[in-house]
Amino acid sequence: MKEQRKDILDMLAEGKITAAEAEQLIAALERDQPPTAASRDARPKGKAKYLRVMVDAVDEDGEPGRVNVRVPLQLLRAGVRLTALIPPQALGTANAELTKSGVPIDLTQLKPDQLEALVDHLDEMTVEVDQPDAKVRVFCE
Numbered sequence: 001m002k003e004q005r006k007d008i009l010d011m012l013a014e015g016k017i018t019a020a021e022a023e024q025l026i027a028a029l030e031r032d033q034p035p036t037a038a039s040r041d042a043r044p045k046g047k048a049k050y051l052r053v054m055v056d057a058v059d060e061d062g063e064p065g066r067v068n069v070r071v072p073l074q075l076l077r078a079g080v081r082l083t084a085l086i087p088p089q090a091l092g093t094a095n096a097e098l099t100k101s102g103v104p105i106d107l108t109q110l111k112p113d114q115l116e117a118l119v120d121h122l123d124e125m126t127v128e129v130d131q132p133d134a135k136v137r138v139f140c141e
Helices: 002-013 019-032 037-041 071-087 088-100 112-124
Strands: 050-058 066-072 135-141
Touching: 002 019, 050 071, 066 071, 071 112
Parallel strands: none
Antiparallel strands: 050 066, 050 135
16 A cells, blocks of 8 residues: 555656545545554544453463453543542541552542543553463553
8 A cells, every 4th residue: 555655646746646636546545455453453532431451361270360340431530520529638538548558649639631641541551461371451442
């Protein structure tokens, strides 16, 4: 397809076809191409609805294990907005308990725009797994 696209652009540069004709030819080339793996896996851009975590692994006994979690992002968005209604003293207590439990999150710093930025960057997220035969995927859909 790259060679055909180059030929179309060369014809345009030589004045053999107009810009509109070149655009139509390139669009026709793209329609005729079979979908690639990247285009099949890419989610359409728009507001994501779910956070998905999928894990396929083998346990110590050699048995296959599978985790498939789908969390509605609307639930997370609502939770972030609800933190604005919690009194500061209660947030301080909640932060202390979270830290004591090993979850160092400052609830006073959660903002809806930060959640949206996190969702936007999940497409670029990489998860490291210590088991060579385990497969982990984290993404939004």
